Amino acid sequence: MQNLMRTQPLTLAENAMDALTIDGLKCYYVNDYFGVRREIRAVDDISLTIRKNEIYGIAGESSSGKTSLIKTLAGAIRPPMRVVGGTVKFNFADGPIDVYGEPGKMKAARWRHLSYIMQGSMNVLNPVRRVKHAFTDFASRHMNLDPAATAHRFKGAKSRAEKEALADIALQRVGLSMAEIKGRFSHELSGGQLQRIAVARALIPEPKLIVADEPVSMVDASLRMSIVNLFRDLRDALNVSIVYITHDLATAYYISDRVVIMRKGVVVESGDARDVLEHPKHVYSIALKNAVLPPNPREASAILRLRQRNAETNEATSGSGDRLAR
Structure with missing residues (x-):
């Protein structure tokens, strides 16, 4: 890790204030099919607080509502999804901002105080443009700025050299540099490098809250810990709060200060x-924990064989019951 300069520590008053408060949040997918209303309760009456730093x-299985929740808190939902x-x-x-009570303020704050690292963010980069343009295209598209505008303007950068220098600072925080990526395309970089670029781009406006949606799901096991450690370093060095979304309980255990377990849009623990x-x-929660295999290969193989035998036994029993019923 390079150039993770420690910023001024938070005061007790700042630490005492929550960075984000969610109260009784309900967000449903609502569709009308031939006059029949259908609701999917993606987020159903969730209340939680996220502290500073x-x-x-x-955590939760796929389709448990994790991504729907963070899209809602980031104000990034689109029909048929709606807050009810x-x-x-x-x-x-x-000052405080009510995301759905003051949408104008939230639009101005997004990408200034809040950054969002999307799930599968490695696929967000344009394959026919050099990677350096990711630091300009992203801001222009999501902040409704003119094509020449970039997130670097938050820091007053005007010339190309100033913009690249600021991008280089963000890249060095994640162990890269502008010199490494400047003339390269996304297919010329490894999965770990692309994920780090996504994180660096989120750091440009120096946000106070970063939402990371399964940031290690698209990289192999050898790279997961380096990215997870990166988030811990960013929290400690930049006094930033991070919402870490995952279905991997091992990384959630390693990186998180606090955790919630979601199932079918509800926080169960x-x-x-x-x-x-x-x-x-x-x-x-117990079932999720039991589904995690131990690191010892022999123990893991024994558990998998036992699960396979149990599945075959259940299938045979179910088949016998069907024949007797007939």
């Missing part, structure tokens, strides 16, 4: 990451 883990109840409030340096993941109480 912490990593907050949100509850509030989402940020506490930024220039929450608390200190060590307490929740070492001693889960809800039956779903």
